[in-house]
Every structure is written in C-alpha cells, then in structure tokens.
Amino acid sequence: MTLDAPAVAGTPRAISSTALETRMAGHRGRTWGHVGRYALLSVLAFVVLFPLYITVVNSLLTPEQIASRPPTFFPTNPDWSTYSRAWTNGHFGQYMLNSFVVTTIIVAGQLVTAILAGYAFAFLDFPFKRTLFVAFLATLMVPFEVTIIQNLTTVTNLGLYNTYAGLAVPFLATGFGAFLMRQAFLGVPQDLMDAASLDGYGHWRFMVRVAVPLARPAVAALGVFAFLTAWNQYLWPLLVTKDDEFRTVQIGLKQLRNTSIDQVNVTFAGVVIAVIPLVVLLLVFQKQLVRGLTAGAVKG
Amino acid sequence: MSALANEAGLDLAVETRRPRRRRSRRIRETGLAAIMLAPALVVFCVFVFYPFLKNFDLALYRVPPFPNLPSTYIGFEQIGEVLGSQEFLDSVWTTVLFALLTVPTGIFLGIVLANLAHQKLKGVGIYRTIFSSTVATSVAVASVIFGTLMNPQVGLLPWLGIDPHPPILDNPQYALIGVAVATIWQNLGLSFILMSAGLQAIPEELLEAADVDGASAWSKFRNVTVPLLSPTIFFAVVVGSIFAFQTFGQIDLLTQGGPLRKTNVLTYFIYTELREQKNPGKAAVLAIALFAITMVLTLLQLRFLERRVHYAR
Secondary structure, three states: OHHHOOOOOOOOOOOOHHHHHHHHHHHHOHHHHHHHHHHHHHHHHHHHHHHHHHHHHHHOOOHHHHHOOOOOOOOOOOOOHHHHHHHHOOOHHHHHHHHHHHHHHHHHHHHHHHHHHHHHHHHOOOOOHHHHHHHHHHHHHOOHHHOHHHHHHHHHHOOOOOOHHHHHHHHOOOHHHHHHHHHHHHOOOHHHHHHHHHOOOOHHHHHHHHHHHHOHHHHHHHHHHHHHHHHOOOHHHHHHOOOOOOOOHHHHHHHHHHHOOOOHHHHHHHHHHHHHHHHHHHHHOHHHHHHHHHOOOOOO | OHHHHHHOOOOOOOOOOOHHHHHHHHHHHHHHHHHHHHHHHHHHHHHHHHHHHHHHHHOOEEOOOOOOOOOEEOOHHHHHHHHHOHHHHHHHHHHHHHHHHHHHHHHHHHHHHHHHOOOOOOOHHHHHHHHHHHHHOOHHHHHHHHHHHOOOOOOHHHHHOOOOOOOHHHOOOOHHHHHHHHHHHHHHHHHHHHHHHHHHOOOHHHHHHHHHOOOOHHHHHHHHHHHHHHHHHHHHHHHHHHHHOOOOHHHHHHOOOOOOOOOOOHHHHHHHHHHOOOOHHHHHHHHHHHHHHHHHHHHHHHHHHHHHOOOOO
16 A cells, blocks of 8 residues: 555655545546446447347348337348438439538538628728628528418529529528627637738738638538538428429438338438438547537537 | 838728827718628618618518408507417417426536446547537427337337327327427537536636635535536527427427417417518517517516626626
8 A cells, every 4th residue: 555655755756646546546446437438438329329220131122121129229130222222212312402402502601601601790990890790790690480380482583493592592691690700700800911011911801811711610610511511401391392303301301201101111212312412521520510619509 | 101001001000199190080081981881780780770670560460361462450459469369378378388397307417418428438438429419400300300210100108118199299298298308309419518618617626626625516516616607508598498488399290389379489479470470560560579578587587696696707
C-alpha cells in the first residue's frame, strides 16, 4: 500500500490527478469498473442501433423468414434482389434522383441567400437594418404548417405544382441561415477589412476572396444542415407531388410501403437506400453537422 | 488614402469626421444591401409573411362542400365555431399530450447517453457515433421501421410480449404512445448531440474541484453538471416543444389521425381539412390557432423556465 501513497519524500507534488485517480481506482478494482462501463455503453448502443440493424437484416430475408417465429436475426442466405426490386419496381431510383435534385437546389439557394444577406447585415450600413434583421428572425417563429395553405395555392398558380421548382422554392432562404452567416462574418477581424479597403477591394471582391473563405466552417455547417433537413422533408413533398416522376424518397417510402404490403423485405430495402446518403453525410461531415445542429444552443 | 478607398466602393476604414461622407457611404451601401437582401426577402414575403397573413383572410370564409359554388363570407362566426368545437379541443389536447410524451423523455435520454459517452474511455468515439446515428433518420424512415416493428403479424414487439388487443397502432389507448416511441427514437441522435455539446462546455476544473472535495458521482451530477447544463436543456425544451407541435409525418404514416381521432394532432387536422375536406377556411382557422398556441407556449417557457436556468456568467 505504501508504494501507492504519493507523499514519498522528494516526490514532486505535481502528480497529475488522472494518475492519482487511477491508482486510487485500482484499489476499488479498476478492471471491474471499466468492464462495467463498456458493458453499459454497449447495451445502450445495441438498443439504439437495433431498429436500424433489424431493418438491414430484414431487407435481406424473405417474407416467410420475416414472419417466422422465432424471428431470424441474421440473414444466412441473403436475398440481395430486394434492393434491385426496390430500385426498379419500387421506383426508388427515380425517387433518389428527385431527392438529390431538389435537395441540391435547396442547399444552393440557402447558401447563396444566407451568404448575401449575412454579408449585408455584417458589413453594410443601411436604413431599417435592425427592423429587417428582426423580420428575418421572425420567419423562424412561423411554423411551416401555418403557411402551407396559401403556399399550395401560390405554387399551383405559378404552374409549379408537381415540379422540381415547386418542391424547392419555399425553402430557398431561411432566417437561420442568414443569422448563422451574419455571426460568422462579424468575426472577420477589423484589420483584414482595413487592409482590403486599402487595397481597393470592392464589396463583391471582399466577399468572395476574404469573407466567405474565412467563414468556411459556418458555410459547411449550414450546407450540411440544409442538406439534412431538405432530404428529410415530408409534408411539403406530400402536398406538392402527385406521381412518381417527382416524388421524393421520403414520400416514395410511403408509396413503397403501401404497395409492398406482402413484401416487407422490399420496403426495408427501400428504407436502407433512403438512409444511406445521410449515414455517409454523418460519417464524413460529423463535425460540421454537429456545429450546424448546435449553433445557438451552446455558447462558443 | 480614404479618398482612394472611397472610389473603390469599400469604405471600411475608420469613420471620418465628415458626416457627408458617412451619409454618402450609407446611400451607396443601401443600394447594394437592397440587392443582397432581395433574394431572401422575396422568398420570405411570398412564402412566409403573405401566407401567414392570408390565413386571417381565409378564416373568414366558409367554403361549401360542392365545388364551383362561391364561398360565403361569415366573418368571425366560423372562427368561433371551429375554436369551440370538441374536435378542435381534442386535437389541441392530443398535440399537447404528444409533446409531453416526447420532449421530456427525449431530453432525459439525451442527458443520460451524453453523460455516459462523455467519459475518457478508449473507443468511446464509436459509441458517440452510434448514439448520434439516428440523426440520419427521417420521420418517414423511423415511422416505417417502427410501424413494422409494431405490426401484429410481422413485428417483433408482439413477439417480445407487447401484444395488446387491438394492436398498438389501432388501439385508441396506446396509439399515441406508439407514435411517441418512434419519435423519441428518431430524435435521440439530435438530443444526444445537443447534450454532448452542452457537456463539453462545462469546464473540466469545476468537475475536478468537486472530485477533490470528495463529491460522489451523483452529487457531482446534481450540483455541477445539471445546473451548468441548464442553458442547453432550456434550449432543448423550447425548440423541442416547437418541433413537437409540428409533428406530421409520423401521424400520416402510422395512424392517419386515428384510431377514433386519438392521434389527430393539429398539423394533421390542418392537412385533412385542406386536402380531404377541401375546406381551406377551417384549415386557416386551425393554422392560426397552431401559430398562436406555439407562440404562447414559447413565451410562457421564456418567462417562467428561464428563471431557473443557471447562466455561467
């Protein structure tokens, strides 16, 4: 025991607390504590992941296997044809294309409008600036469901019902985006601005060459966030599309489920196809995604 | 020097003492600002402000069930009718109940998972990614998965013993809970990410100081972690409630407002009035009500809950 006591003569007091804690924990049986923590984490991870896991498994089983009791938890004889069936007969190829097109339009629109508006609020001086900024934020207070009645009429009257444009146009700008970009631009150091003005930079040049590159983390966060929300939209695509030509993947899932009641495995294949782009997004852009989701929630 | 900068159109240098120059800069920049703000403003006016205000107009007209007949102006009678109807009151209650089921549970689970994954264990990053993973799921994905899990023929929940008659989603008593479970799972990733970010903002020194004072894990949690997490929790409650009131997809995919209208949340009510009953007048009244209720709830939360939030400065 004395070997573990820190106050040996001549020993520097500055032993890091982790080293001390580790030694003390050793007394309590560190191995058990560690194993316990991993066990708890693993159980919870299993519970969280289980619905997705069972989805992937079921997408590779036959309907009989899915209905069998006890249930099959691992596909020993995977039926990969469900994916091609979902893609062609289930029109998921078309749905994925539609979702990609609409999402790209929305992300591009949101980035452009947010950067322009954020720049104006951060660097320009003009009358009613504060009122306009409040107006931008006010759009966050109006739930989308409250606007659908007139928006449906507007889009129909513009001839955009059941088109890519109609799917995208109400979402080309958000108050959140302008807010995020304004905050990011406000962080541009004054001496950079002074130097640019000395070099004769106009606003457009300054925006493209200096401000936006400096605000790249915010742009990335906004882009990823916009992609996520646009891809997962449900209500508006439901209202504004009427056939497979323009249906997005989310509505396509509903369609597939309704037409494949006796082929649950094909429906699950569709679910997997629908989820994959976002899983990729999450894995590659985890940091940006977290930044976009927590903007406003936590200081710094 | 500043004259040159002036010519270039970018007068970011230190303000000169001449008001005329400042005013001319303002005039010049106003034009530019108008161009830069125009795209967003056009979208907002056409797709947010105008539709919002139009509801007040639509609410005053009763639309007859037969097409081609003109709508009659009834004024406030329709508003009173709709807001006083049992249907509406039930729908509001369902929406509130749904929020009560999903928001506190989601936050609680987020805190638990975030705390557990906040430890310095080797490989904890994998667990963090798993706990965040449901952020990649949409309402449609979660609903289709859970709808099948709760299905009496092929679902796993009946096999596990959760097999009421009638089955969960057809059961007036349990249908809302079924939808809530799917929603909580889907929101778990976001809740975890939010609470993790909040935990990261808690300075290590405070927790270590508590350790030095001999605090137990539970005491540390109660007296250090939770108060310092309260701004994040507050944010999650406010934003979570707003989103809970906008629930739509799960209802459309799982229960369609039934059984016996027990899952008829306000947004679904608006949708059915608009699409199936072809009654935009009534739908507009409901939309205004949804907006008002959301606003009131948010303001109440800002007023009464924010007091209990412990801001670190």
